[in-house]
Amino acid sequence: MFQADLFRDSKPSEPVRLAAPPPTTTVSILERLSTSCKRPRYAFMVLNLLVEASQRTGSAGPYVLDGDLRVPVRDWLCHALMPVAQRDPRRLSIEGRVRQMLEDAGALPADPHDAQRLVDEKVLERIRISGRTNVSRAVSELVRAGLVKRHYQGFRVDHHNRGAKRQAVYVVTDPVMRALSRATT
Secondary structure, eight states: OOOOOTTTTSOOOOOOOOOOOOOOOHHHHHHHHHHHOSSHHHHHHHHHHHHHHTTTTSEEOSEEEETTEEEEHHHHHHHHTHHHHHTOHHHHHHHHHHHHHHHHHTOSOSSHHHHHHHHHHHHHHHHHHHHHHHHHHHHHHHHHTTSEEEEEEEOOOSOSSSOSSEEEEEEEOHHHHHHHHHHHO
16 A cells, blocks of 8 residues: 655644743633633632642641630631631521521520521531532633642541542642732732
């Protein structure tokens, strides 16, 4: 079988010069988030918090200092985003369901202040659980968008999955770190 030389008559061309990639800016980050995330505003809030938590190194985790406490980075992000959840109408419905559940179980104290405190604790537990899930989803979207890298630290004890006493570490990429650090100063 004979194969023709398709490039025989072509002239040698000059080397192709690739243009430098455009600098990463807050606007370009927002554009990327709007095309690759289901909740771009939430993902942007998480990204900003990661930049804040990773001040100099670009790496946030496995623990973040919150005052004198070392808190896992996902819990810190969840706690930092709690004020956003306070305004959510779903929070009110969660409060109603928790109050009803406690009343049905006969676990609601007679004192209204104690009852409200218990309801608030239970609501906070539920918000923390869903908040951790929301943070994980947002970080996964940030990883898919190429703005953050994720790995885990810790050790694993007879576990087939990633969990088992391992904590997430989120690394913000250098261009994103520079862009968002400039935006906040």
